[in-house]
Amino acid sequence: MARIFRWLMRIAMLLIALVILALGGGYWLASRSLPDYNDTVQVSNLAGEVEIVRDNANVPHIFAADDLDVFYGLGFAHAQDRLWQMITMRRTVQGRLSEVFGTSTIGIDRLLRRFDLYTLAVRSVDVLDPKTRAVLDAYAAGVNARLDQINSEALGRGAPEMLLFDAPVAPWRAADSVALVKLLALQLSGHLDAEVKRARTSLALTDQKRLLDILPDAPGDGIAALPEYASLMPGVKQFSENIPLDPSPLSPFKSFDLAGASNAWAAARDRSAAGGTLIANDPHLGFTAPTVWYLARLGLQSGGVIGGTIPGIPAILTGRSAALGWGITSSYADDQDVYIEELNPDNTEEYRTPDGFKKFTKRASIITVKDADPITLTLRWTDNGPVLPGSHYNLAAITPAGHVAALNWTALSPADTSISAALKLMEAKTVNEAIAAGEAYIAPSQNLTLVDVDTIALKTIGALPARDPGHQSQGRMPTPGWIPQNRWKGILPYADNPEFVAPRGGIIGNTNNKTVDRPFPEHVSFLWGDTQRIQRWRNLMQRRQVHTRDSFIEAQLDTVSFTARTLLPLIGSELWFTGKAAPDGTPERQRQRALTLLAGWSGEMNEHMPEPLIYAAWVRALQARLIQDELGPLAEQFDHVEPLFIERVFRNVDGAGAWCDVLYSAPVETCPEMARLALDDALIWIDENWGSQLESLRWGDAHQATHDHPTLGDVPILRYFVNIRQSTSGGDNTLLRGRTLGTGPNPFLNVHGAGYRGVYDFADPDSSVFITSTGQSGHFLSRYYDDLAQLWRRGEYIPMSLDEELARAAAVGVTRLIPADK
Numbered sequence: 001m002a003r004i005f006r007w008l009m010r011i012a013m014l015l016i017a018l019v020i021l022a023l024g025g026g027y028w029l030a031s032r033s034l035p036d037y038n039d040t041v042q043v044s045n046l047a048g049e050v051e052i053v054r055d056n057a058n059v060p061h062i063f064a065a066d067d068l069d070v071f072y073g074l075g076f077a078h079a080q081d082r083l084w085q086m087i088t089m090r091r092t093v094q095g096r097l098s099e100v101f102g103t104s105t106i107g108i109d110r111l112l113r114r115f116d117l118y119t120l121a122v123r124s125v126d127v128l129d130p131k132t133r134a135v136l137d138a139y140a141a142g143v144n145a146r147l148d149q150i151n152s153e154a155l156g157r158g159a160p161e162m163l164l165f166d167a168p169v170a171p172w173r174a175a176d177s178v179a180l181v182k183l184l185a186l187q188l189s190g191h192l193d194a195e196v197k198r199a200r201t202s203l204a205l206t207d208q209k210r211l212l213d214i215l216p217d218a219p220g221d222g223i224a225a226l227p228e229y230a231s232l233m234p235g236v237k238q239f240s241e242n243i244p245l246d247p248s249p250l251s252p253f254k255s256f257d258l259a260g261a262s263n264a265w266a267a268a269r270d271r272s273a274a275g276g277t278l279i280a281n282d283p284h285l286g287f288t289a290p291t292v293w294y295l296a297r298l299g300l301q302s303g304g305v306i307g308g309t310i311p312g313i314p315a316i317l318t319g320r321s322a323a324l325g326w327g328i329t330s331s332y333a334d335d336q337d338v339y340i341e342e343l344n345p346d347n348t349e350e351y352r353t354p355d356g357f358k359k360f361t362k363r364a365s366i367i368t369v370k371d372a373d374p375i376t377l378t379l380r381w382t383d384n385g386p387v388l389p390g391s392h393y394n395l396a397a398i399t400p401a402g403h404v405a406a407l408n409w410t411a412l413s414p415a416d417t418s419i420s421a422a423l424k425l426m427e428a429k430t431v432n433e434a435i436a437a438g439e440a441y442i443a444p445s446q447n448l449t450l451v452d453v454d455t456i457a458l459k460t461i462g463a464l465p466a467r468d469p470g471h472q473s474q475g476r477m478p479t480p481g482w483i484p485q486n487r488w489k490g491i492l493p494y495a496d497n498p499e500f501v502a503p504r505g506g507i508i509g510n511t512n513n514k515t516v517d518r519p520f521p522e523h524v525s526f527l528w529g530d531t532q533r534i535q536r537w538r539n540l541m542q543r544r545q546v547h548t549r550d551s552f553i554e555a556q557l558d559t560v561s562f563t564a565r566t567l568l569p570l571i572g573s574e575l576w577f578t579g580k581a582a583p584d585g586t587p588e589r590q591r592q593r594a595l596t597l598l599a600g601w602s603g604e605m606n607e608h609m610p611e612p613l614i615y616a617a618w619v620r621a622l623q624a625r626l627i628q629d630e631l632g633p634l635a636e637q638f639d640h641v642e643p644l645f646i647e648r649v650f651r652n653v654d655g656a657g658a659w660c661d662v663l664y665s666a667p668v669e670t671c672p673e674m675a676r677l678a679l680d681d682a683l684i685w686i687d688e689n690w691g692s693q694l695e696s697l698r699w700g701d702a703h704q705a706t707h708d709h710p711t712l713g714d715v716p717i718l719r720y721f722v723n724i725r726q727s728t729s730g731g732d733n734t735l736l737r738g739r740t741l742g743t744g745p746n747p748f749l750n751v752h753g754a755g756y757r758g759v760y761d762f763a764d765p766d767s768s769v770f771i772t773s774t775g776q777s778g779h780f781l782s783r784y785y786d787d788l789a790q791l792w793r794r795g796e797y798i799p800m801s802l803d804e805e806l807a808r809a810a811a812v813g814v815t816r817l818i819p820a821d822k
Helices: 002-031 067-094 098-115 117-125 130-153 160-164 174-188 191-204 208-214 392-398 418-427 431-440 533-542 549-556 562-571 587-599 611-637 643-651 653-660 671-690 789-793 804-809
Strands: 039-043 050-054 060-064 261-267 278-286 294-300 303-309 318-321 324-330 336-344 347-353 356-359 361-367 375-382 385-388 403-409 446-452 456-461 499-501 507-510 704-707 724-727 738-740 750-754 756-761 769-772 813-819
Touching (some): 060 067, 067 130, 067 160, 098 117, 098 375, 174 418, 191 208, 191 336, 191 611, 208 643, 208 653, 261 446, 261 549, 294 769, 303 769, 375 403, 418 431, 431 446, 431 456, 431 499, 446 507, 456 507, 562 643, 562 671, 587 611, 611 643, 611 653, 611 671, 643 653, 653 671
Parallel strands (some): 039 813
Antiparallel strands (some): 050 060, 261 324, 261 507, 278 750, 278 756, 294 303, 303 318, 324 446, 336 347, 347 356, 361 375, 375 385, 385 403, 704 724, 738 750
């Protein structure tokens, strides 16, 4: 027996030793790809020496005697820190994820191939001006120099993910950067989803007046009545099964609610306490680890620029120089139209046009799938754009038999010069020069907030479609593609894009709110990204005569919900402090406790407080009760609360109170009854998920920011090392925006928000500050993978200085790139 025990112990010790060796070997292999920031590297295709000075937050400050060498250095730095992110984004836009991830990503690849963005990017390179092309080539050479170093020095394939996935890396080229701009446009565009959703809702509702309740227009002048979708497309079923979007974190296809958002505002010199212009910007995208943003400073001959880049794109997209500051917000311009194309019943290879039937433009495309047979797709285009599958955004639900859906979209341009505009913006010295630079910009459409040393401005950049005044749905719902007045007539002149320069009030800003109230077809959009945050922002801006950097930071981090302050008095008006005290342990008592908490609440969505969770669960349950009977299965698509809908219902605007009555019940339910029932629903849900002690609840427990790794985030054990999750304040409608997931067992997870924040003060430019939500490195073993995350969560920033001596004084490393022939 003792002998058996000794052998078992030996075997156990051997197994432990093998596990330790395996872990040690895995760590050694993974750590090989950690970049050495104190290094001298001989590289090809470089005119002169490049220095990449990394300050104490690992922000690279790139210096060279030639601008092209600076962009070379940026490509090298991006590839040092974010190679896996860059390669994965490139594979996404190419529709080649399945070569690495197998059958799980076939759906994503199929759709990206049909959009054909990469082919359009390749064609766009041919129309770029020589200077832009030279920058893209220099940047690509820098990326490829890092790839050469990885291969020649056996640096762990460049990223630990490369060891886990068989992902051959092709050299970077100019078209890859153009394609990533188009991928960004895809992530930020939501009008396709909105058109389909409006059409399906129109089909579901028996009373079309109610369409403006559940899908309300932003406040302002109304529009002429639109036709019912059933009259545009007869033969479509009233209700259809929902086809959910691909839940993969690698998918760029998001619902309209998660398509894009941002905040930006500026103050003129006479509204600044220090006498210099001010600007703040926090663009919002889906959270990932690492964040999509990467901080950098470029020492160009025209002057230094510093701010946020996206790895793979050689430009400071939001940031400043010594003379100019710029910020970006999604404009929500209606740059997409869905068309229903009629097939020729005698030849389905043809579709109807204004001039008769015409053959589709077709091309075969082969998707290579890891560990599976390749898939051959037939890509089809009409005059209006690519034909999309019925499963995409539930297009099948609004497409009659014998028809297909096609999409026209400004980002489908084969002559996309957006990257040229971004490069020109970095060289601009004045607001007017920056506005002129924006003319070359195509997509995604953005509001560009600008300040120079004297002036502030806001300009919508990006191509806006020229629609016919007789367009049947004004671009709000899919329309027949063969009717001439539904087709685009080109692009509106850039001068027609909204523009505000030096406003009299001295303050300008955008929270994705409605910027203009112009009649169709010069309207820009009928659908805007915000009606709530703008109210709180206006209050904060107007309560002070002059502003400072710190007051702009305070506004950027503000967590007071204007929405909660508006809705709670409405939905609780007949519930506050009514009735006798109920016994402990009863639903009535729990309801009274919840109402007591909410009655004394300021509307602050603080992570440490219980009231935000009670409020959020209540209004979510209330909207679900109001719409379920009218919309049936379509109600699942309304997974975020629409504040204007709740307000219209409880104020009974144009008879909207009818939503409170349950259609298929004999009694006539009132809105206070529905509010009470919804509160009970919410409290039951809270009890099941977070416990019954309401006073002990924490909003931050439910509202965790989910910076998850897109490919390793679900791997057991490893996910604890690669995912960055944090308790956060804010909510869907606060300036510190933390957009919630909206679905699943925890619908309040914070999945979309400000991955970058910056505040620039031109009274003292080097006192400007910025931050990202994770860290500079994409390598999970690096100390710079998550070192900025806690600063971001606490609302802190790091210096954003163009002072070269300051960067060198606290440098954590200096990488020198030396031409190979010297």
